[in-house]
Amino acid sequence: MKSLEVRRHSLTKQRTERERGSLLSTEGVRAARAVGEALPDCGYVLTGPDRRHVETAIAMGYAVDELVEWPSGYVEGVVDHHDQWRWDQPFVRYRALLHASPALRDVAETHLAHWRRALDQIREGEAALVISSGGSIEPVLVAAFASDELAGWGSALHQLDGPR
Structure with a gap:
């Protein structure tokens, strides 16, 4: 069986610290490493356009196979940032x-079309890994499932959270 792992990027540096070096904080790298070690074998890794997406995948122990310039889930006049x-x-x-x-x-x-395409890139028994941002993952999950039990899905996704 194929599986899809979708994760929000890891913890980032704050304010002016982001201007130098990596965007992920040391804590974010360590957390991503721990999550990566617990993931199934990922045969294809797809990230969004943000550098923190790529850094998260690498900190998880995976090279990025494809970087996609997909649109933000923050749509003017519909959903504001955060x-x-x-x-x-x-x-x-x-x-x-x-x-x-x-x-x-x-x-x-x-986004959902990219997620499905990532699944097409892997063999049976493998997982595809998608790294994106909060505000972009949540509406895709809702669009992907016909569930009426959405109230039980909890809060918006925190760093490194996501569905399988």
């Missing part, structure tokens, strides 16, 4: 927004 952290039930809210916003639906469908 809105998902202000919502009591972010996945329920994303369901409503996906129904109301063709622009957000387009973003989710674009």
Whole structure:
């Protein structure tokens, strides 16, 4: 059986520290390493356009096979930056927004197509790994599943969180 691991990037340096060297903090590298050691064998790694996505994959122990310039989940007039952290039930809210916003639906469908394509790159028994950002992963998950039990999905994704 094939599997897909989708993870939010790891912990990053703060403020001016980000201007030098890597974007991930030492704590972020260590956390990503620990998560990477617990992952199944990943035969294909796909990341978003942000350098912290690539650094997270490498810290997990994986070379990046493909970097994709996909659109942000923050859609002007629909979802502002980090809105998902202000919502009591972010996945329920994303369901409503996906129904109301063709622009957000387009973003989710674009990401989901890349996730599916990553699965096409691997053999049975392998996993594909996708590294992205919060605010981009959550609406794609909602678009991918027809579940009405979204209230039980919890909060927005923290660093290194994500579904299999």
